[in-house]
Amino acid sequence: MKESNLNLNGLTFLVADPSAYFCTVIHGILRSFGASKVLETRDARGVVQNLTEHRIDILLLDANVPPMGGLKLTKTIRRNEASEYRTVPIMILTSDTRATTVKNARDSGANMVVAKPLSPSSLYDRLAWIAFNPRNFIDCETYYGPDRRFKIEGYPGGVGRRKGDLPVEISEDTGPALSQDEIDNLLKFTRG
Amino acid sequence: MSEKSSDAKVFPVDSRFQQLARRPGGMPRAQAIERAQAGVDEIKQTFGDWFDKELDGIIVALPHSARGYADPGVWLDVVLFHCRQLRDVGTTMGHELVTFIAGNFCEVLEAIKAGAEPNAELIQLHVEALRMSKQDKYKSSTPADFPELSSGLHKLLSLTKAGSEPQGEN
DSSP states (O other): OGGGOBOOTTOEEEEEOSOHHHHHHHHHHHHHTTOSEEEEESSHHHHHHHHHHSOOSEEEEETTOTTTOHHHHHHHHHHOTTOTTTTOOEEEEESOOBHHHHHHHHHHTOSEEEESSOOHHHHHHHHHHHHHOOOOEEEETTEEEEOSOOOOOOOTTSSOOOTTOSOOOOOSSOOSBOOHHHHHHHHTOOOO | OOTTSTTOEEEOOOOHHHHHHTSTTOBOHHHHHHHHHHHHHHHHHHHHHHHHHHHHHHHHHSOSSHHHHTOHHHHHHHHHHHHHHHHHHHTTTTOHHHHHHHHHHHHHHHHHHTTOOOOHHHHHHHHHHHHHHTSGGGTTOOGGGOHHHHHHHHHHHHHHHHHHSOOOOO
């Protein structure tokens, strides 16, 4: 499929994760995809510093990035009216894939949630989804971020629409861990 | 609450990432993934040494006496940090069992953080299971290959979690 080809030449990624080894892995994957520059930091302070010093095109934040975690950091970036990065694509990386965590990530203003441990294909498909499916932004009293009402009809050029791609009820129960497919289902839940 | 209520502003955003990533001339998906997987395979060669260092980090941080366990503030965050690292890359490096055991261990540690009583034997059991999981013969194994180990660890986790939950008043 033509639109599946990501062109990451000239783009700068910022990865924030407390683990140096994980950063090495994701750095290698992104460079293999053709990313021109991949910057790394271990904490939120480093994120702020990098956003000040470099032109960052997309943020990949670990949900546990110290001290406040990726979700709170996402909210802070989205709520900063003076920031040029208010609408930058943000991807949350997390191994805590309980329904409440995914829902909280979505409500923080993140564009996408990717389950750890990740695979090259899952990362590629979600980057492609962000690139080829720009979403409107919503600015209201309680939320600033990409429209949470959206549908994933399958990833461009990747796996097709899944058997389980149906709206799901969001429960307040913390529940068991979700698979990446289930996370995607939850993220595409259409709010009434 | 509806996001398109009358007081909400809705506007299109097409970020620089999105505009540039869609340009023609990108690398085909299959090629990009193949290249990335080859890169991951190269990094896998360093996994064994890195795993040993992380496990050492856990062992060194753990208390040497029952009294030491009583103060989780001293060792818990360090052990949790190493454990999360193992969980987050195990499967990517071809060691799904490492991710499973480290994930269970992380949940035990998080329960302790939430107030559960630390159990030295249970913690040592996870350390031993981690040590075992890294062996080459268990590479490519999944938790489903070891149902007794999996259910045993889950059961221990449930018991630990129960210990961190507030007790109802009688």
